[in-house]
Amino acid sequence: MIKFSRYPHINELLMHYAEQEKRDDVKSLLQDGVKGEDDAEVLSRFVWRVAELINNDEENAVEVLGSIDNTEMLPDLSYEISAYMKTVGYYSVWQRVSDQEIQ
Template sequence: MIKFTRYEHVNDLVSHYIEVLDRDDIAQILIQGINNTEDAELFSKFIWQLVGQMNEDEENEVVVLGSVDNSEMIPDIHYEITKLMRDSGFYGVWESVSEKEM
């Protein structure tokens, strides 16, 4: 099971966007963990989708977790995902996806 511990609010943000974006596949990865390159790539792409949706929500003044602007969480997201990918051995996948998505 994937659980972010340093910045626990990242768990809430990820859960929120799993629901909003209807991503049952990502919910399964949270339960089962990242077990292969495909999981790592799928999860990495979802994180970038989440960041894009955060930006869209801010532009549309959508309140998420009590705030319209959650951009201050982006460094926390980066820290937690980088740590997760390093710990699971898929940091290279995260970097590769990030380079394409930026």
């Protein structure tokens, strides 16, 4: 299981949105870890989707994990995903996906 240690609430946040979005593929990745470039791309794109969902929930006053505004978690999410992708050797995938999503 992927364990984000500096900001452990990121585990709950990603699982919440994986369940909400009915993303069994992402739940499996969170359980088993990234094993290849395709996995890294799926997780990276999902993280960007989570950022969008967090903003939408805040705008619509939807409570998630006990808070209506979880936008303060976005830097934590970025830190944890960057650190994880570096650890498993797919940071370049995270960077590529991020560059595409920002444009």
